[in-house]
Amino acid sequence: MLDRKALVTNARKSILKGSKSFALASHLFDRETRERVWLLYAWCRRCDDIVDAQDHGGALGDQAGAYERLALVREKTALAFAGKDSGDPAFDALGLVARETGLTLDMARAVIDGFALDAAEWQPHSEADLMRYCWHVAGAVGVMMAVVMGVSPHDEDTLDRACDLGLAFQLANIARDIEEDDAADRCYIPLDWLSEEDIPPGEQMKPHYRASLSRLIARMCETAEIHECSARIGASRLKGRQRWAILAAAGIYGEIAREVARLGDHAWDHRTVVSNARKLGFVGKAAWASLRPVPRSCIAKASKRRFNRTDLIALAARKPAGYPSDA
Secondary structure, three states, X not given: OOOHHHHHHHHHHHHHHHOHHXXXXXXXXXXXXXXXXXXXXXXXXXXXXXXXXXXXXXOOOOOOOHHHHHHHHHHHHHHHHOOOOOOOHHHHHHHHHHHHHOOOHHHHHHHHHHHHHHHOOOOOOOHHHHXXXXXXXXXXXXXXXXXXXXXXXXXXHHHHHHHHHHHHHHHXXXXXXXXXXXXXXXXXXXXXXXXXXXXXXXXXXXXXXXXXXXXXXXXXXXXXXXXXXXXXXHHOOOOHHHHHXXXXXXXXXXXXXXXXXXXXXXXXXXXXXXXXXXXXXXXXXXXXXXXXXXXXXXXXXXXXXXOOHXXXXXXXXXXXXXOOOOO
16 A cells, blocks of 8 residues: 555646646645545546546546446445555545545445446436436535535534535536537436427437527526535635635636536537636635625525435435436
């Protein structure tokens, strides 16, 4: 097993390759928090890459054998929490940060259950299904990140807000990546939503449905903004540099959703990105916002949140039709 310095170095390389936006925001943390965030990110990224047979979020590989790869992720994660050498620095990184912060195996399992949904090629039928998926793959990560930053596992409301940030991030990613997901035979738009716009499943990217698709994605981006605002309330309770980093990340990822909504029918002509200059602008705005109260308009928008962490955990436990039995 590598020593801490080597694990941190490996994790830093992973986040620089896998998420330039989050890597930038992470440098606003104090050193201890920053390194722990990198360690947790490395595990999340590695799990995703193993299950999807890809490299740092690149093109999907051959999806045959997904369940075997999922079993490998579960096995190595269990070894990490047991304090044993997993044979993979990203999983050893998780074991290290868990020992330092109190992360639990149950928290990690909630994330892995999201990979199980992708392995099963599961598509949400309803908005609740969509939010349940976002809980697993991103909201649960937000909770782990909050614990890494020192939020008490008993501070339920702040953990709810941390979950909301993950939900906002994932909804922005889904909205931006509709075309890429379609090329990989994946769709995270609820079937109910498609039906409302008379879009046959699997045909959402056809040109004559573009206006209808834009309306659905605007709805998704609005939901992302609601959860972003809720997360900003939770960020106000963090320490200064942590608050700055989280608000910067919220601004950058929130801009992705806002840009997709602004582009409308042209949102998928090219991949929506936030330039480095604009990212630095959001870092500056976050520095000022971190010194100010949460705007009333943001608090009002957050009140429109329809699903919180408790709701989503309960929904996940119900395992509706088509939901993998091992998730």
